[in-house]
Amino acid sequence: MAGLAAKFGSGAMTNSVKEIAENDALFVIGSNTTENHPIIGLRMKEAVANGARLIVADPRKIPLVKHATLWLRHRPGTDAVLLNSIMNVILAEGLEDKAFIDSRTEGYEEFVKSLETFTPEYGEEKTGVPAEDIKKAARIYAEAKNAGIYYAMGITQHVMGTNNVNAVGNLAMLTGNVGKRAAGVNPLRGQNNVQGACDMGGLPNVYPGYQNVEDPAVKEKFEKAWNTELPAKAGLKATEMTGAMIDGTLKGLYVFGENPALSDPNTSHSVKAFKNLEFLVVQDIFMTETAALADVVLPGVSFAEKDGTFTSSERRVQRVRKAVNPPGQAQSDLDIINQIYQRIDGGNKDDVLDPAMVFDEVASLWPAIAGINYERIEKCGIQWPCPDEKHPGTEFLFAESFNRKDGKALFTPVPFVASDELPDKEYPYVLTTGRELFHYHTGTMTRRSSGLNAIAPEAFVEVNPADAEILGVADGQKLTVSSRRGQIKVKAKVSNIVPQNVVFIPFHYREAAANLLTSDAMDPVCKIMEAKVCAVRLEK
Amino acid sequence: MITVTVDGRDVEVAEGTTVLEAAKKLGINIPTLCHDDRLKPYGACRLCVVEIAGMRKPVTSCTTPATDNMIVKTQSERLYRLRRTAVELLLSDHPNDCMTCIGTGDCRLQELAYQYGIRENRFAGEMxxxxxxxxxxxxxxxxxxxxxxxxxxxxxxxxxxxxxxxxxxxxxxxxxxxxxxxxxxxxxxxxxxxxxxxxxxxxxxxxxxxxxxxxxxxxxxxxxxxxxxxxxxxxxxxxxxxxxxxxxxxxxxxxxxxxxxGFDFINSPERLTRPMIRREKGGTLERVSWDEALDFVAERFTKIKKESGADAIGGLCSARCTNEENYIFQKMMRAAIGTNNIDHCARY
Missing domain, CATH: 3.30.70.20 (Alpha-Beta Plaits)
Structure with a gap:
């Protein structure tokens, strides 16, 4: 987000899901798409069936590899080096899009210089991908008429996450593959409403619509609209809140629909932080690991029991509708929040809020959705930007210009940064984490869904057969996995999916929580934690 | 573009369009069982047979590309008989237990059996x-x-x-x-x-x-x-x-x-159904009324704000909840509590 916003002026999928099928080349990096975004994965397979060439860059042999023209198995944490060396080849072979670079970008000279050292040979040394394959990838991507890049948390959950996103953006800009149909830079959103939660100002530095809280004119606009004084300084990021809880400066916390006590890297640290709070409120549909620590637990409702909208990965604002009544005394989350609002200071006087009116209020404050209302999205959602009621919505972004001051996209030099915690004698394996097809996030919903829990009932650690032999462990036997932060016992799944010296654990399972092991080292810019790389030891 | 005549009506379609698609463009419904617009044509069920001028036998419309000036007939005594026989053959070794079948009401075969009025079956026998x-x-x-x-x-x-x-x-x-x-x-x-x-x-x-x-x-x-x-x-x-x-x-x-x-979590018996509060640290969560719970939340946040300032409070909103809820949540944090300490876990 932070990376893309700085380069293009806003952070979202630049293109639409249906355009994927029209790609001539696809570059999927740090996204296990078929398991985590299965329906987007279908479009990728469709593209391949239509003759597109697919590059998959992933340390794990993910299911999409089966459909790939070229698979780059780089070492975890070396994404930016891989991308830089691909760009080095593009320049060496003159495959860049000079017209696009001249007319639509800035910062090019400095950026070119920064790539000099990233030769394919250097790339091979750092990433483990053969130099020849790096060259092949460069040609496949740069020679395509329309090339799309797709990435997810595999790129971002690193100490150099912002760098990685910058490198992805650079690659698209270098070849003119952004600002047009069936190309672009496409972060795939891992949850149903990540896009919407960001759009709505669920961020410490911006109001709804990415309007900077520290800009006095913006502040004034919202003070007028909300008829109150507003704080002038940006707030704490989620990962910074943990520190503030530990040192006691953050005393009260309201957690709405999240389960950080299982999803945060280095969980024991965050649990300690929650316990240190003076007052913790959790609003959820189940007694989650976080709710169990709370002073107040408020029963909200599931998506099937409420009206509202979600905004999908492709910026499509879509209706959510109430199908059934909530259980017991659980009540609409909107009304719960509003009743607390009323009690603290003002809030809407109605005890029951109409979501359509709330949406209209946001639309009046954020021009990019000014043309969207419930009536218009009754049948089919609309993709923002949609500035007025006649506007059909926008399938791909930046056709004319980028959302920066002069309308140009910014090249950003990306240096080599190593992962925070690399394997050593004591902790010789790299642990990477993620999701599996049958579960979602901390399993709050999926582990309470009978079929899903039956087919994927327990955690596992993927271990390469060669490592399994060294460890003397057979498939299904228990292994103790420990890092500097914690230890779990989990079944070994001996598999070629992971390369030697790398192990993978899904983070859905509370009884073998992968995030007890992961590291809370942070990216310095966007403060994301490095859930994708840490060092561990395996013992039988 | 080419022109095709279906049941006496002309329609212009792109080259490569099938006869079935051309008919559909005119709103003419040809029965099918094995066809799905999202998949490649297959021609297995033989229900979509049509008569085409100049062709000796009926052909399956789903697999036959339309050609310029083609004349197609989708309804005739002969076609009706062929389609009815096709359905009858399908039913000849079908359990016909619609009373207890999970498919009832959402079954193409049941609908066709009804449309063609098949009560007895000439091909009944081995199942x-x-x-x-x-x-x-x-x-x-x-x-x-x-x-x-x-x-x-x-x-x-x-x-x-x-x-x-x-x-x-x-x-x-x-x-x-x-x-x-x-x-x-x-x-x-x-x-x-x-x-x-x-x-x-x-x-x-x-x-x-x-x-x-x-x-x-x-x-x-x-x-x-x-x-x-x-x-x-x-x-x-x-x-x-x-x-x-x-x-x-x-x-x-x-x-x-x-x-x-993966939807049965909705009706899980483990759902939270009552507001609960823990009156003191180390105590247990006890069920209370909504009013008591909400008053408690407001009082405690107000107290912290008074004693330590608004920035001693933070909120985590949710990438799983609606836009409207997230909007109201951040508005409350900013406008009522007075802090920008608001974020969620999936912001990257």
Whole structure:
């Protein structure tokens, strides 16, 4: 987000899901798409069936590899080096899009210089991908008429996450593959409403619509609209809140629909932080690991029991509708929040809020959705930007210009940064984490869904057969996995999916929580934690 | 563009258009069983036969490309007989247990049997056996209700790219099975279930729940990943009993295992149903009224704000909740509490 916003002026999928099928080349990096975004994965397979060439860059042999023209198995944490060396080849072979670079970008000279050292040979040394394959990838991507890049948390959950996103953006800009149909830079959103939660100002530095809280004119606009004084300084990021809880400066916390006590890297640290709070409120549909620590637990409702909208990965604002009544005394989350609002200071006087009116209020404050209302999205959602009621919505972004001051996209030099915690004698394996097809996030919903829990009932650690032999462990036997932060016992799944010296654990399972092991080292810019790389030891 | 005449009416279509598609463009409905617009034409069921001027025999309209000035007839005594016989043959070894079949009301074969008024069957006789192993928790197969349309095999191959099932044996013994007749071992997306025109494939968690009576349908958006698939929730009372998706949606009716089969958390007995508060640290959570819980929250936040300032309070909103809720949440944090300490876990 932070990376893309700085380069293009806003952070979202630049293109639409249906355009994927029209790609001539696809570059999927740090996204296990078929398991985590299965329906987007279908479009990728469709593209391949239509003759597109697919590059998959992933340390794990993910299911999409089966459909790939070229698979780059780089070492975890070396994404930016891989991308830089691909760009080095593009320049060496003159495959860049000079017209696009001249007319639509800035910062090019400095950026070119920064790539000099990233030769394919250097790339091979750092990433483990053969130099020849790096060259092949460069040609496949740069020679395509329309090339799309797709990435997810595999790129971002690193100490150099912002760098990685910058490198992805650079690659698209270098070849003119952004600002047009069936190309672009496409972060795939891992949850149903990540896009919407960001759009709505669920961020410490911006109001709804990415309007900077520290800009006095913006502040004034919202003070007028909300008829109150507003704080002038940006707030704490989620990962910074943990520190503030530990040192006691953050005393009260309201957690709405999240389960950080299982999803945060280095969980024991965050649990300690929650316990240190003076007052913790959790609003959820189940007694989650976080709710169990709370002073107040408020029963909200599931998506099937409420009206509202979600905004999908492709910026499509879509209706959510109430199908059934909530259980017991659980009540609409909107009304719960509003009743607390009323009690603290003002809030809407109605005890029951109409979501359509709330949406209209946001639309009046954020021009990019000014043309969207419930009536218009009754049948089919609309993709923002949609500035007025006649506007059909926008399938791909930046056709004319980028959302920066002069309308140009910014090249950003990306240096080599190593992962925070690399394997050593004591902790010789790299642990990477993620999701599996049958579960979602901390399993709050999926582990309470009978079929899903039956087919994927327990955690596992993927271990390469060669490592399994060294460890003397057979498939299904228990292994103790420990890092500097914690230890779990989990079944070994001996598999070629992971390369030697790398192990993978899904983070859905509370009884073998992968995030007890992961590291809370942070990216310095966007403060994301490095859930994708840490060092561990395996013992039988 | 080429011009085709269907049942006396002209229509202009692009080259490569099938006769079935040309007829559809005119709003003329040709019966089909094995056809799906989202898959390649197949020509297995023979129901879409039409007569084309200059051709000796009727041909399947789904696999026949239209040509310029082609004259097509979709209805005739002969075509009716052919179609009726095709349905009769399909029914000849079908259990006809619609009373207790999960497919009732959502079954193409049942509809066709009704339309063609087939009560007796000239081809009645031996029935197919029904051997299957369904230990998987998602898909139930009733092999003897299969009409061999191949939709499930094709969707698995063409759309899902998995190829978990295929045809085995020949003639009367022909069947659709996973390799070596074992249980399904696949992604369990249920695309096969969604295209099955009979009760041969169904969702395991649908069993025993209402089919039509008292069933309400609600269009909504999936709660799992960011793909934003459109869903239709079928509910009976306050129970969600089935999830489907319409082929006209942007996700074209395709769903994954979580979206299609991962919905019973909604009616889980573990759902939180009462507000609870812990009066003192180390104490237990006790059930209280909404008013007490909400008053308690407001008092405590107000107290912290008074003693330590607004920035001693923070809020985490949610990438799983609605836009409206997230908006009100951040508005409350900023306008009522007075802090920008607001974030959520998936902001990157």
């Amino acid at each position: 197919r056996d029904h051997h299957r192993i369904d230990k998987n928790p998602f898909v139930v197969r009733q092999q003897n209700k299969c009409v061999m349309c191949g939709l499930c095999v094709r969707v698995c191959e063409e759309v899902q790219g998995v190829g978990a099932i295929g045809f085995a044996e020949r003639g009367f013994e022909a069947k659709v099975i996973p390799p070596f007749g074992k249980d399904l071992d696949c992604e369990f997306c249920g695309q096969c279930v969604s295209v099955c025109p009979t009760g041969a494939l169904s969702g395991a968690i649908w069993a025993g729940k209402a089919r039509m009576e008292g069933v309400e349908k609600t269009d909504t958006t999936c709660t799992y990943c960011g793909c934003g698939c459109n869903l239709t929730l079928s509910s009976n009372g306050d129970q969600v009993i089935r999830v489907t998706s319409d082929a006209n949606n942007h996700n074209r009716g395709w769903l994954c295992v979580k979206g299609r089969f």
